[in-house]
Amino acid sequence: MASDHLLLSILYTKMIKKATMDLTSLTQVKNLLHKYNAYPSKGMGQNFLINKKTLQTIIKAANLHPQDTVLEVGPGIGILTQELAQQVKQITAIEKDRNMVEILKETMKDYPNVEVLNQDILAFLDSQNSFQKSGSYKVVANIPYYLTSPLIRKLLESPHQPQEIILMVQKEVAQRITAAPPNMNLLAVSVQYYATPKIIAYVSKECFWPKPKIDSAIIRITPIQQSKDISYEKFFRIVRAGFSQPRKQLGNNFSQKLKMNRGEVEAWLSKNNIDPKQRAETLTTQDWETLTHSE
Numbered sequence: 001m002a003s004d005h006l007l008l009s010i011l012y013t014k015m016i017k018k019a020t021m022d023l024t025s026l027t028q029v030k031n032l033l034h035k036y037n038a039y040p041s042k043g044m045g046q047n048f049l050i051n052k053k054t055l056q057t058i059i060k061a062a063n064l065h066p067q068d069t070v071l072e073v074g075p076g077i078g079i080l081t082q083e084l085a086q087q088v089k090q091i092t093a094i095e096k097d098r099n100m101v102e103i104l105k106e107t108m109k110d111y112p113n114v115e116v117l118n119q120d121i122l123a124f125l126d127s128q129n130s131f132q133k134s135g136s137y138k139v140v141a142n143i144p145y146y147l148t149s150p151l152i153r154k155l156l157e158s159p160h161q162p163q164e165i166i167l168m169v170q171k172e173v174a175q176r177i178t179a180a181p182p183n184m185n186l187l188a189v190s191v192q193y194y195a196t197p198k199i200i201a202y203v204s205k206e207c208f209w210p211k212p213k214i215d216s217a218i219i220r221i222t223p224i225q226q227s228k229d230i231s232y233e234k235f236f237r238i239v240r241a242g243f244s245q246p247r248k249q250l251g252n253n254f255s256q257k258l259k260m261n262r263g264e265v266e267a268w269l270s271k272n273n274i275d276p277k278q279r280a281e282t283l284t285t286q287d288w289e290t291l292t293h294s295e
Contacts, residue, residue: 021107023077023078023079023082023107024049024050024051024052024055024079025050026050026209029048029050029077029079029209032077032103032106032107033077033103036099036102036103037099038099038100038102038103040209040210041097044074044096044097044144045074045143045144045145045146045147046074046076046097046100046144047208047209047210047211047212048076048077048079048208048209048210049079049080049142049168049207049208050079050207050208050209051203051206051207051208054201054203054207054218055079055080055083056083057200057201057218058080058083058140058142058166058168058218059083059084059087061166061200061201061218061220062084062138062140062164062166063164064084064087064088064138064140065087065088066087066088066089067088067089068087068088068089068137068138069088069089069090069091069092069134069135069136069137069138070084070088070090070091070092070137070138070139070140071091071092071094071137071138071139071140071141071162072084072091072092072093072094072139072140072141073094073121073139073141073143073147073151074094074095074096074121074141074142074143074144074147075093075094075095075100075104075116075141076095076097076100076142077100077103077104077107078093078103078104078107078108079142080140080141080142081093081104081107081108081111081114082107082108082111084140085108085111085113085114088113089113090113090115091111091113091114091115092115092117093108093114093115093116093117094117094119094120094121094124095116095117095118095119096118096119096120096121098118101116101118104116121147121151122147122150122151122154125154125155125158126154136162136163137162137163138162138163138164138165138166139155139162139164139165139166139167140166140167141166141167141168142167142168143167143168143169145169145170145173145212148167148169148170148173149173149187151167152165152167152177152191152221153190156191156194156195156221156223157194161194161223162223163222163223164220164221164222164223165195165220165221165222165223166200166218166219166220166221167218167219167221168203168216168217168218168219169216169217169219170214170215170216170217171202171203171214171215171216171217172214173187173217174197174199174216174217174219175199175217176188177191177197177219177221178197178198178199178219180284181281181282181283181284182279182281182282183281184280184281184282184283184284185243185246185281186239186240186243189239189243189285189288190236190239191221192285193235193236193285193288193289194223194224194226195221195222195223195224196221196222196224197219197220197221197222198219198220198221198222199217199218199219200217200218200219200220201217201218202215202216202217202218203215203216203217203218229293230289230292230293231292234292234295235288235289235292237258238254238258238288238291238292238295239280239288240257241253241254241257241258242254242280242283242288243280244256244257246279246280246281247279248279249276249277249278249279250265250269250274250276250277250278250279250280250283251265251266251269251276251277253280254268254269268291268294268295269291271294272287272290272291272294274287274291
């Protein structure tokens with residue numbers, strides 16, 4: 001019975017697709033904003049995607065199924081939300097901007113499987129909300145770029161991680177997240193400790209309105225099973241010490257930040273086949289885990 005209801009809901013959303021406005025049309029976007037006396041907020045990082053091909057690339061990257069539940073961050077006027085609603089069982093869309101919430105009431109009125117909440121996403125994730133306890137979910141979003149690092153961190157550190165995270169982020173940030181030795185960085189290690197990140201596609205700044213200053217990237221972050229015998233706090237204490245001055249040698253950084261004498265540091269690193277003269281950017285995530293186990 002439940003599956004029949006789900007099927008009818010999906011068929012309904014597909015039937016109304018032709019009746020809904022094309023939210024990738026710049027004219028439609030401007031008309032909607034004018035109607036509600038709203039404007040894209042630079043402070044909230046609002047740049048609306050107006051390219052259908054890119055929209056479909058996001059949808060394809062999410063590998064959606066009819067039973068999926070999706071958490072969307074910063075839906076804006078609902079450009080991505082409408083496409084998601086035609087693919088999945090339920091969407092919870094978290095929008096901080098009250099003006100956008102009013103617009104979403106219109107653009108989402110024909111989609112009963114969309115719940116819009118006027119909240120700050122970081123506060124939402126900090127709260128004991130029922131959404132995160134209700135079962136598996138995916139995060140699919142064209143996020144305000146200032147949220148990238150804190151949002152990814154909260155999602156990956158959550159006791160109820162999403163199955164997958166598909167995000168539109170700044171191109172440079174995506175490249176930093178997916179970096180490998182000898183170009184590792186603190187953000188890359190922080191993400192790769194929890195997950196496997198992959199850049200799906202690069203997106204020109206011309207695909208947005210207002211046009212941002214830089215290009216973007218669609219990135220997929222897939223959480224991995226964590227080792228039970230490693231201390232999260234200890235791991236990141238060592239990683240932060242190693243990257244405290246990225247251009248300095250590991251031996252120097254560890255001596256200063258971990259309050260160890262040089263001889264102890266060199267013995268510890270040598271035991272793990274790491275040269276004290278190496279820099280933090282040359283180590284893999286596995287190297288950091290090995291150091292954590294043996295400290």
